[in-house]
Amino acid sequence: MKVKGTYKRSDIWLAFWLIIPTLIAIGITAFYPLGQTLYDSFFKWSLRPGFEREFVGFQNYINLFQDPRFLSSLWNTIYFTFFSVVIEFLLGLGTALILNADFKLRGLVRAAVLIPWAIPTAVSSQMWKWMYNDQYGVISIMLYNLGILEEGTPILGTPGMAMAAIIGVDVWKTTPFVALLLLAGLQTIPNELYEAARIDGANIWKQFTSITLPVLRPTIGVTLIFRTLDALRVFDIVYIMTQGSVGTETLAVYNRSLLMDNIFSPRGLFGYGSALSVVIFLIIGIFTLIYIRSLNIKLD
Amino acid sequence: MRWGMRTKRNTQRTILYIFVIVMVIFYIFPFYWAIKSSFTADQYLFTKNITLWPQGFTFENYIKVFTERPFGLNILNSIIVAGATTIFSVIVGSFSAYAIARLKIPGKGPLMLLILAVSMFPQVSILGGLFQLLRNLGLINTYTGLIIPYIALNLPLTTWILQNFFRELPKEIEESAYIDGCSKFQTLWRIVLPLSAPGLVTTGLLAFIQAWNEFLFALTFMQTPEKYTVPVAIAMFTGRTFYEVPWGQLMAASVIVTMPLVILVLVFQNRIVQGLTAGSVKG
Numbered sequence: 001m002k003v004k005g006t007y008k009r010s011d012i013w014l015a016f017w018l019i020i021p022t023l024i025a026i027g028i029t030a031f032y033p034l035g036q037t038l039y040d041s042f043f044k045w046s047l048r049p050g051f052e053r054e055f056v057g058f059q060n061y062i063n064l065f066q067d068p069r070f071l072s073s074l075w076n077t078i079y080f081t082f083f084s085v086v087i088e089f090l091l092g093l094g095t096a097l098i099l100n101a102d103f104k105l106r107g108l109v110r111a112a113v114l115i116p117w118a119i120p121t122a123v124s125s126q127m128w129k130w131m132y133n134d135q136y137g138v139i140s141i142m143l144y145n146l147g148i149l150e151e152g153t154p155i156l157g158t159p160g161m162a163m164a165a166i167i168g169v170d171v172w173k174t175t176p177f178v179a180l181l182l183l184a185g186l187q188t189i190p191n192e193l194y195e196a197a198r199i200d201g202a203n204i205w206k207q208f209t210s211i212t213l214p215v216l217r218p219t220i221g222v223t224l225i226f227r228t229l230d231a232l233r234v235f236d237i238v239y240i241m242t243q244g245s246v247g248t249e250t251l252a253v254y255n256r257s258l259l260m261d262n263i264f265s266p267r268g269l270f271g272y273g274s275a276l277s278v279v280i281f282l283i284i285g286i287f288t289l290i291y292i293r294s295l296n297i298k299l300d
Numbered sequence: 301m302r303w304g305m306r307t308k309r310n311t312q313r314t315i316l317y318i319f320v321i322v323m324v325i326f327y328i329f330p331f332y333w334a335i336k337s338s339f340t341a342d343q344y345l346f347t348k349n350i351t352l353w354p355q356g357f358t359f360e361n362y363i364k365v366f367t368e369r370p371f372g373l374n375i376l377n378s379i380i381v382a383g384a385t386t387i388f389s390v391i392v393g394s395f396s397a398y399a400i401a402r403l404k405i406p407g408k409g410p411l412m413l414l415i416l417a418v419s420m421f422p423q424v425s426i427l428g429g430l431f432q433l434l435r436n437l438g439l440i441n442t443y444t445g446l447i448i449p450y451i452a453l454n455l456p457l458t459t460w461i462l463q464n465f466f467r468e469l470p471k472e473i474e475e476s477a478y479i480d481g482c483s484k485f486q487t488l489w490r491i492v493l494p495l496s497a498p499g500l501v502t503t504g505l506l507a508f509i510q511a512w513n514e515f516l517f518a519l520t521f522m523q524t525p526e527k528y529t530v531p532v533a534i535a536m537f538t539g540r541t542f543y544e545v546p547w548g549q550l551m552a553a554s555v556i557v558t559m560p561l562v563i564l565v566l567v568f569q570n571r572i573v574q575g576l577t578a579g580s581v582k583g
Binding site: 118172232252 | 316323331333337395399403404418431459484509515516531537562
């Protein structure tokens, strides 16, 4: 029988064999490439046959912070993250509150809300690209007819508007996910609390601010961090809708183009791209630490 | 003006239903529009008139998707890659999840944090290193070259969700099996896994959807149109010239790949919701 605080040798061995496949898989395909990228970032380096590695210390990083394209993609990423997360949170909360109410066909409506989340991002991006089309897109035509936009203005070709259009797609796709997480939190609130508040004469708004929001606070925190992490990594939508043109290039889009355009770079720019990869990793890493600290993981 | 209770309640119901309808339209319309466009003949598709119903109803776009491009192959590629990823992730993930949920071992906390941290890895940060690794192994443009990174991407989530499910199983069943002389591994294989079938299905679904939808790695590691997975094929959709996008066909292709997912979501919505919330909120 187990004594508290001691470990059985057989348990430890079994655990070792059970966990090792996962650790090997993660090691080979996550940690090893990450180490390789970190290593490459200190060199002039590319996969050009016969290319000699040349150690340059932090030069790639110094160049990066003087690269206007890096600075603008950093700004675009922050802009995208801020607006998409805020809008998704507000709409997601609204959606969750509606789904938490009692009405006919609620199950079906909940499933309908999930659909945008299940569609591959690459596919939703193309669906919306068609709706944004400057000649025959349904959204463009409506905006032209309402006189909001000048006839023939390309939404995805106009600075500012293109980024708003991209945020719109992300909002449509991701709000359902946010709503689901918040709904799970809402469903833990016992109805008696609201009953009691009603008897005390609290109106709906008062009930919302004094019961719903405080109970939801931990869920809201986790959801916001989770979404922020995701938004900082945005790639698919931007790549497909604008290829990063007209001021929409985000960090991930710039990074991929740096790496893939410079695989065989005679100037060794693959190493420069690796430096950007490391910077992105650090940015996400900071948020990940915040996220992990905000979870109080229970172990046993 | 003082309202009676009943009128007030009716007004509230009406407002609620208006909200529900607006919400459903917002979430469904883009998908509906893709379906509508996919059944519309080209001469009606490229006009300035907006109609809610397809004009010149036709299946032509659906036929052309399979005859004019290797879209059938792309679907097959996605099924193979996402299927293999799902099977491996669930098997390997369930082993480590059981160890974390049920075995007393030192260093459990750091281990879980490590696994959780990996799930947050920005994919683009390991793209360069992974590309070199796969190139050296000769795995660029192969199924294996995509399945291996996908398994690693999925393992943190599958481990995390499954250990939540295992914790919820009643311990007594395992203990009595153990007393009856089953080894811990036999207990896992014969009792815990069959009992956790719902959890395994949920986790498998999420892993499948994640692998089916992944874009960045597929775009980078699959380099010929015959090897593209579905999201890449759809992103790279071009007509005979670079500027001419066959939107009707593109929408047909989009509907084809979305339909199975929509059906999965409709059938398994409770499971999916359960898995998603277990994977992200529960500590």
